[in-house]
Amino acid sequence: MASTPRFIQIHREDSAALRHELAAGLLAQPAMVSPKFLYDALGSRLFDAITELPEYYPTRTERAIFDAHAAAMAAQAGTGRTLIDLGAGSCEKAARLFGVMQPARYVAVDISVDYLRQALDSLQRQHPHIEMLGVGADFSSSLALPPEVGTGERLLFYPGSSIGNFTPVSALRLLRQVRSVGGAGGALLIGVDLVKDKAVLERAYDDPLQVTAAFNLNLLRRLSALLGCDARIEDFSHVALFNQADSRIEMHLQARRAVTLRWPGGERRLAQGERIHTENSYKYTVEGFDRLLREAGFTRTACWTDEQRWFAVFLAS
Numbered sequence: 001m002a003s004t005p006r007f008i009q010i011h012r013e014d015s016a017a018l019r020h021e022l023a024a025g026l027l028a029q030p031a032m033v034s035p036k037f038l039y040d041a042l043g044s045r046l047f048d049a050i051t052e053l054p055e056y057y058p059t060r061t062e063r064a065i066f067d068a069h070a071a072a073m074a075a076q077a078g079t080g081r082t083l084i085d086l087g088a089g090s091c092e093k094a095a096r097l098f099g100v101m102q103p104a105r106y107v108a109v110d111i112s113v114d115y116l117r118q119a120l121d122s123l124q125r126q127h128p129h130i131e132m133l134g135v136g137a138d139f140s141s142s143l144a145l146p147p148e149v150g151t152g153e154r155l156l157f158y159p160g161s162s163i164g165n166f167t168p169v170s171a172l173r174l175l176r177q178v179r180s181v182g183g184a185g186g187a188l189l190i191g192v193d194l195v196k197d198k199a200v201l202e203r204a205y206d207d208p209l210q211v212t213a214a215f216n217l218n219l220l221r222r223l224s225a226l227l228g229c230d231a232r233i234e235d236f237s238h239v240a241l242f243n244q245a246d247s248r249i250e251m252h253l254q255a256r257r258a259v260t261l262r263w264p265g266g267e268r269r270l271a272q273g274e275r276i277h278t279e280n281s282y283k284y285t286v287e288g289f290d291r292l293l294r295e296a297g298f299t300r301t302a303c304w305t306d307e308q309r310w311f312a313v314f315l316a317s
C-alpha cells in the first residue's frame, strides 16, 4: 500500500531561452507573446478566479457533464487504469473521478512538481490505496513520460479545454503524442469547448468584473520581470474578440498610446491602438473535434455534452 507520492522533475526552466522567445515574439509582426507566460503565481490565481465567474461557463459546464456521465465514461473506459492527468494543477478535477474510475495509479503532470506537492500529498492521505506520482514536465512542446509511470493500461486525462489554446496543427501533434504515450489499450478523456453565440463567447473572455483583463494585463509584469523591460500596465488595455473565420477567441493587449518597450539588446515600438496577441482559445464543433481525434489515430470515440451543447467531453481510444 502506497503512503507517500513520488515526484520527478523532468523540465528545467531555461531563463535565457525564455528571454529569447519573448524578445522574438515582441519583434514579430504583429507582436505576440505565448499564453504560457500568463501563468505565474498571480496569473494562476487569477485564472482560478476566472473559473468562478458566472460568465466563464467552461469550468462549470464541464463539471456538470462529468457529474452526469462519469459512470458511463468509466463503464466505457474501464476501471483500474493508470490515470495520467495532463496539466493537473490542484488535481481537483481528476480526484472527483477517483470514485468511479478507481485508478490503480494516478500520475499528475504539470510544469513544476512544486505546484503538485501539496495537492498530491493530501490526495494520497485520502486515497492511500492509489499509487501516486508527480511529474514536472512541459508537455506543450513534447510529451514524454518517465518509465516510473509504469506499464499499466493508461487513461490520459486532459480537461478544461486546454487543447483549445493550441493551434489546430499543434493540437493534432499533441493528440498524436497522447495516442502514442497511451500505448496499446490506451485511452484519452478530454474536455473541449464548443462553438456558440459570439456574445456568450466574448463575455466569457471579457467579464464585467475585469478579472480576465487583470489576467491578461498581468502578462506585462511577467514581461518586465523576465525581459527586464518597463512595460506599464496603464499603457495597455485588454481586448478579447471572437475571430469567426478561425473559430477562436483571441486575447490581445492593445496600446492605449504610442509605447516603446525597451529591454537589454532590443526594443519594440507600438503605435497607439497596436496590439500584442497573447492567447488563442479555439472553439470546435463536435464533428470537427471528432475528425481531429481520428486524424490523430484514435479509432473509437464517444462524446457527452450539456443540454445547450456548449461544451463536450470526448473519450477516445
Ligand code: AVI
Residues within 6 Å of the ligand: 050, 058, 160, 161, 162, 163, 164, 165, 204, 205, 212, 279, 280, 281
Ligand atoms: C486554460 N484555458 C483553457 C483558458 C481558455 O479558456 O482558453 C484560458 C483562459 N484565458 C482567458 N480566460 C481563460
